[in-house]
Amino acid sequence: MNIFDILGPVMVGPSSSHTAGAARMGYMTRRLLGEEPVRAHIGMYGSFAATGKGHGTDKALVGGLMGMQPDDMDIPASFKIAKERGLEVEIGTVTLRDAHPNTAVITAEGASGRSVKVQASSLGGGRIMINKLDDIEVNCSCEIPTLIIHNQDTPGYVADITLRLLEHDVNIANMSLYRRKRGGVAVMVIEVDQPIPAETIKRLESRKGIIKVTYIDIGEN
Numbered sequence: 755m756n757i758f759d760i761l762g763p764v765m766v767g768p769s770s771s772h773t774a775g776a777a778r779m780g781y782m783t784r785r786l787l788g789e790e791p792v793r794a795h796i797g798m799y800g801s802f803a804a805t806g807k808g809h810g811t812d813k814a815l816v817g818g819l820m821g822m823q824p825d826d827m828d829i830p831a832s833f834k835i836a837k838e839r840g841l842e843v844e845i846g847t848v849t850l851r852d853a854h855p856n857t858a859v860i861t862a863e864g865a866s867g868r869s870v871k872v873q874a875s876s877l878g879g880g881r882i883m884i885n886k887l888d889d890i891e892v893n894c895s896c897e898i899p900t901l902i903i904h905n906q907d908t909p910g911y912v913a914d915i916t917l918r919l920l921e922h923d924v925n926i927a928n929m930s931l932y933r934r935k936r937g938g939v940a941v942m943v944i945e946v947d948q949p950i951p952a953e954t955i956k957r958l959e960s961r962k963g964i965i966k967v968t969y970i971d972i973g974e975n
Contacts, residue, residue, distance in 0.1 A: 755920070761935060762808070762965060763818050763865065768837050773809055773810050773811065773814045773824070773829075774814070774816075774824035774879075774880035774953070775822070775856065775876025775877065775878070775879075775880055775881065775882050776802070776811045776814035776815045776817060776818065776858065776876060776964065777807075777814040777815070777817055777818040777822060777823065777824040777826075777829060778823075778824060778860055778876075778880060778882050779815060779860065779872070779874040779876060779882050780782055780814065780815040780816060780818020780819040780820075780822075780860065781818035781819070781822070781823065781860050782818070782872070782874065782875060782884065782896055782970070783818070783819060783852060783860045783870065783872045783874070784818065784819050784821055784862070785876070785896075785968070785970050786870045786872060786884075786917075786968050786970070787862045787863075787864055787868065787870045788850065788864070788868065788968060789864035789865065789866060789868060790839075790864060790865065791820075791841055791862040791863060791864055791894070792840060792842065792864060792865050792905045793841070793842045793843075793862070793863040794819055794841065794842070794843045794844070794860060794861065794862045794863070795843075795844045795845075795846075795847055795860070795861045796812070796816075796843065796844070796845045796846070796858055796859070796860050797817050797845075797847060797848030797856070797858065797859040797860075798811065798812070798815075798845070798846070798847055798848065798857075798858050799847065799848050799849070799850050799853055799857040799858065799859070800850075800853065800854070800856060800857055801853035801855040801856050802855075802857060802858055802876075803847040803848075805955075808944060810829070810830065811858075812845050813829055813830060813832045813833060813856060814829055814832070814835050815845075816832040816841075816843055816845075816862065816897070817829040817832035817835075819841065819843075819862060820836060820839065820841065820862070824880055828920070832936060842881075842944050844920075849917065850873075851962060853875065853885070854875035854876075854877070854883075854885075856875055856876040856877075857873065857874070857875040857876075857885070858872070858873075858875075859871070859872070859873045860872045860873075862909065865904060870887070870888065871886075871888050871889060871974060872884060872885070872886070872887060873885045873886035873887075881895065881897075882895065884896065887902065888941075889906070889934070890933065890934055890939070890941045891931050891932055892930070892932055892943050893930070894930070894941075894945065894954040894974065896945045896970045896972065897972065898927060898942065898945050898946070898947070898972075899917075899945070899947075899948065899949050899950060899969070899970070899971040900944065900945050900946070900969070900971075901943075901944040901946065901950060901955075901967070901968075901969050902941065902942070902943050902944075902967075902969075903941065903942040903947075903958065903964060903966070903967050903968075904939055904940070904941055904945070904964070904966040904967075905940055905941075905942065905963055905964045905965060906939065906940070906963040906964075906965070907933050907935075907937050907938050907939065908937070908939040908963065909938060911940070911961075911963065912942065912968045913962070914961065915944070915958060916929075918954055918957060918958060919944070919946065919950070919954065921954075922940070922950070922951050922954050923948070923951075924946050924947070924948050924950055925946060925947040925948060925955070926944055926946055926947075927946055927947050928943075928944075928945040929942070929943070929944045929945070930942070930943045938957040939965065949971055950969055950971075954967050955967060
């Protein structure tokens with residue numbers, strides 16, 4: 755336990771789970787998209803759907819999509835700012851099975867046409883868990899440098915990627931593999947102890963059979 759588990763995060767809004775966590779969920783969706791979103795659909799579930807409007811959850815999610823951190827004083831005006839920046843947002847509710855009560859499903863699209871679908875839950879104290887990425891179960895917090903790779907589900911990718919990290923003395927803290935079906939698209943979630951060099955990311959992106967590489971380091975903007 756650290757001091758933030760007791761005091762909670764520095765934030766704008768009444769609730770660390772409904773406001774600070776929601777802002778971080780939107781922000782992480784933006785990072786996973788990899789560019790400025792121009793369209794987004796947000797479906798809120800459970801407690802988010804029932805009490806989110808009063809807690810400013812909707813505004814926090816939209817603020818996060820525009821790159822705002824939980825302590826950004828512009829979060830209460832996020833709808834107005836989104837309109838000014840050309841972000842079209844549709845907000846509603848979503849029906850899920852066996853999901854955490856503070857959950858949202860966010861689909862975001864950038865100007866390039868790239869899109870991402872994120873299901874994430876707010877665990878309290880500003881902490882979040884990404885449960886699904888593009889409908890594939892992943893379950894990662896992205897609290898340490900994290901590499902998320904979409905690749906073809908064929909042999910050799912795990913060995914090649916871990917070798918590339920070894921070449922740059924990057925130590926793997928946790929590694930999880932996910933897929934919807936054999937031979938389809940697989941997802942690797944690799945949490946590491948050190949920042950990953952940009953050269954390594956580029957080499958991974960250029961490998962045949964790798965569909966998308968996303969690198970998240972919460973120490974970077």
